[in-house]
Each structure stands twice: as C-alpha cells, then as structure tokens.
Amino acid sequence: MKVSLITATYNSESTINTCMESVLNQTYKNIEYIVIDGVSSDGTLSYIEEKSKAYPQIIYSSAKDMGIYDALNKGIEKATGDIIGLVHSDDFLADNNVIETIVNTFKNENADGVYGNLHYIAFENTDKVIRNWVGKQFRPKLLTQGWMPAHPTLYLKKDVYEKYGTxxxxxxxxxxxxxxxxxFKQPQLKFYYLPKTIVKMRVGGASNRSLKNIIQKTNEDYRAINANEIGSWKTILIKNVSKLKQFIS
Known part of the structure; x- marks a missing residue:
C-alpha cells in the first residue's frame, strides 16, 4: 500500500528539519511525501528544495494559500497513495516504525481509518510531555459526548476523502x-484505534494561542455539531472539560 504524507509549511524554518526527518527515516519505504508551502520568507523553502534533491519521493510546491486547511486540501488533491496522513510542520512522527505499524493495521483490520495517541510537547524541549492525548476505540455515541480522535494521528484511505470531501x-x-x-458519523466506515503514540506535537496551535481564538474555536465547534446534526452545547462543554485529564495523565 502506498502512503501519501502531507506537510503544510509557512515560515517553518525552526521545525521543518525535525518534521521532514521523521518522515524520511521511516522503515516503511512506499511513501510519497507532499510538502505544500505558503510562500515562506525564511529558509523553509530552501531546506525543502535541498532535501528534494536527495529524496525523490518529496513532491513540493510553493504558492499563496488561504491558510493551513487550504494547503492541506491542495496536498490531498495531489496525493496518489492508498492511505493519506498529515504531518504538520511543527510536529514529528513519534518513531521510525509508525507508518509501517499503521499500514499493517489497515491490512489486518480492513479499516477505512486508523488513529492513535498523541503527545503535546514543549516547543524547545521535545522530551518534555505537557499533555497526553490517549484515544479509545470508536463508538458512535462518543461523538455526542464531544469526543474526537487526535486529528494529526488520523490516517484515512484516499477514497474516504474522495467520497466525503476535504x-x-x-x-x-x-x-x-x-x-x-x-x-465518523458514517455507519459504513470502519475506524480502528491503534494504542500507540503516533505524533509528537509542539504546543502553541492556532486554536489555543489567545482568548479570541478559544472563543472562535468554541463557536466554530458549535457550528460544526449543528451542521452535522450531532449533539448540543452540552457536547461542547464535555469536549472542553475532557481535555483536563490529558494534562494529569
């Protein structure tokens, strides 16, 4: 099975090295690595260009976009793999066997999607775990309780994107x-929880950088549950409160 991994970058000079190395050092070799740059003004693009000379599996482009989701959509559109995963530029895969384990899980479980655990880590000291996001096996009722898998750990068959959009x-x-x-509300899709840390994510994501962003995130979450006809304001409350135990664990 061919795996397409997508990284969206914009002025990611300080972290792109760790991110790309974690992909290029995977034991699983049938990987297509797509890097979508948003016209970085630092050394990001130079680093990507230099890496691409040594690794022909790297496909990259640089053009203005409308933000990270637009960049990821562009990457998904370019992807030719059977399985698609996202590796954000501030993040890195937890170990060199991650993709091999995920591919084997797809094969063994006949899954449409596979997800796992995630560590939030300090930006500079990447050995320091600040928050531990441990997943669980999916049940439909979890959606009304505000549950979601850690999105950076979610790998999907390409035909899921083709059928349900980006x-x-x-x-x-x-x-x-x-x-x-x-x-996840589609009853015909099979999702499998892999009890393994898949991604290390540096703290400081867009959704929690400021009070304004937290309010916007909450409003957008509520809009999403209405659009998908899942849950209520109680869903959002439980979703936010449930995150607290991740800091303790």
Whole structure:
C-alpha cells in the first residue's frame, strides 16, 4: 500500500528539519511525501528544495494559500497513495516504525481509518510531555459526548476523502472537527484505534494561542455539531472539560 504524507509549511524554518526527518527515516519505504508551502520568507523553502534533491519521493510546491486547511486540501488533491496522513510542520512522527505499524493495521483490520495517541510537547524541549492525548476505540455515541480522535494521528484511505470531501474552508480553526464529525458519523466506515503514540506535537496551535481564538474555536465547534446534526452545547462543554485529564495523565 502506498502512503501519501502531507506537510503544510509557512515560515517553518525552526521545525521543518525535525518534521521532514521523521518522515524520511521511516522503515516503511512506499511513501510519497507532499510538502505544500505558503510562500515562506525564511529558509523553509530552501531546506525543502535541498532535501528534494536527495529524496525523490518529496513532491513540493510553493504558492499563496488561504491558510493551513487550504494547503492541506491542495496536498490531498495531489496525493496518489492508498492511505493519506498529515504531518504538520511543527510536529514529528513519534518513531521510525509508525507508518509501517499503521499500514499493517489497515491490512489486518480492513479499516477505512486508523488513529492513535498523541503527545503535546514543549516547543524547545521535545522530551518534555505537557499533555497526553490517549484515544479509545470508536463508538458512535462518543461523538455526542464531544469526543474526537487526535486529528494529526488520523490516517484515512484516499477514497474516504474522495467520497466525503476535504476541509471546509469556511471554518478558520475547527475545519478538522467538522471533517471528523462528517466522516465518523458514517455507519459504513470502519475506524480502528491503534494504542500507540503516533505524533509528537509542539504546543502553541492556532486554536489555543489567545482568548479570541478559544472563543472562535468554541463557536466554530458549535457550528460544526449543528451542521452535522450531532449533539448540543452540552457536547461542547464535555469536549472542553475532557481535555483536563490529558494534562494529569
């Protein structure tokens, strides 16, 4: 099975090295690596260009976009793999066997989607775990309780995107939540929880950088559950409260 991994970059000079190395060092070799740059003004694009000379599996482009979800949509459109995964430029795969394990899980479980655990880590000290996002096996009722898998750990067959679409660009922060609700409510799709840390994510994402962003995220989450006809304001409350135990664990 061919795997397409997508990274969206914009002025990611300080982290792109760790991100790309985590992909290029995977034991699983049938990987197509798509990097979508938003016309970076630092050394990001130079680094990507230099890497592409040594690794022919890297496909990259640089053009203005409307934000990360637009860039990811462009990457998904370019993808030719059987399985598609996202590796954000501030993040990196947890170990060199991640993709091999995910592919084997797709084969063994006949799954449409596979997801796992995620570590939020300090930006500079990547050995310091700040928050531990542990998933669980999916049940439909979890959606009304505000549950979602850690999106950076979610790998999907390409035909899921082809049938159910990509990210809705009218959402500025919560397009991933809207997308997850859209596909996880489909009873014909099979999702499998892999109890393994798949991604290390540096803290400081767009949804929690400021009070304004937190309010916008909450409003967009509520809009997403209405659009997908799942839950109520109680769903959003439980969703936010449930995150607290991730810091403790």
């Amino acid at each position: 990210f809705n660009l009218s959402y500025k922060i919560a397009a991933d939540y809207d997308f997850i609700l859209r596909i």
